[in-house]
Amino acid sequence: MKAQKRKILMFVDNCTAHNNMPDQSHIKLVYLPANTTSKLQPMNQGIINNFKMYYRKEVVRHVIKSIEDNQCPQIDVLQAMRFARKAWFSVTKTTIANCFKKCGFKSELTVAESLQEEDENFGIDLEDWNLAISNDNNQQPTFQDFINVDDGLIVSGELNEGDIVHAFSSSSLEDEEEDDEKSAEVNLVKISKREAVKALETLHSYFEMSSIGDQSIFDKIYNIEKHLMADSSKRQTKMTDFYN
Numbered sequence: 001m002k003a004q005k006r007k008i009l010m011f012v013d014n015c016t017a018h019n020n021m022p023d024q025s026h027i028k029l030v031y032l033p034a035n036t037t038s039k040l041q042p043m044n045q046g047i048i049n050n051f052k053m054y055y056r057k058e059v060v061r062h063v064i065k066s067i068e069d070n071q072c073p074q075i076d077v078l079q080a081m082r083f084a085r086k087a088w089f090s091v092t093k094t095t096i097a098n099c100f101k102k103c104g105f106k107s108e109l110t111v112a113e114s115l116q117e118e119d120e121n122f123g124i125d126l127e128d129w130n131l132a133i134s135n136d137n138n139q140q141p142t143f144q145d146f147i148n149v150d151d152g153l154i155v156s157g158e159l160n161e162g163d164i165v166h167a168f169s170s171s172s173l174e175d176e177e178e179d180d181e182k183s184a185e186v187n188l189v190k191i192s193k194r195e196a197v198k199a200l201e202t203l204h205s206y207f208e209m210s211s212i213g214d215q216s217i218f219d220k221i222y223n224i225e226k227h228l229m230a231d232s233s234k235r236q237t238k239m240t241d242f243y244n
Helices: 047-068 077-090 093-102 113-120 126-133 143-147 161-167 170-184 193-209 215-230 239-243
Strands: 008-012 027-031
Touching: 047 077, 047 093, 047 143, 193 215
Parallel strands: 008 027
Antiparallel strands: none
């Protein structure tokens, strides 16, 4: 933003998690009034829910694929980060704009029909959902129940003296550092450049035979191949490297 000489204004919820935010030269934070209802919070008007829908759709797809491959479904931290990244990129600009409109961030409150159309396409096939939950109970949760399972979950709050003492005790700090180290260690199967190129060739052939392939897709594949062939560096991979 600095290079583009752009400045932005961000409206954030007035909660403990947002206290003591560092000053930014090109970002101005404006806090919503304390105890503001969700009707004035754009994130609560559909942005978070859209993100959760896409994220948990990825989780269900992963579970189904694992079941079909006769494997036990497992999701590590790196996979969760990949799911979250893909889910956030799936939330459209239109959805975000509409959620701001619903909170009154425009003089004329007109919510576009595109938001409703997007919501209709969020569902999971019933057969796939039943396979994913593998529940013989007659009272099976719906996919919407799965999306809303953590609604109302408290993610921040005021600390009392006991919490502060415990947080800064030497033992708790050591435990947290050990947990962080374990979280950063993800067993990745090393893939050779030859295997990566072969995968791109397979992907290219798939779209050539598919009705959904167009020139833009092939351009992206060529671009990936270009970067792949230019990268000859070899180094140990860490989970944090994927998001630097």
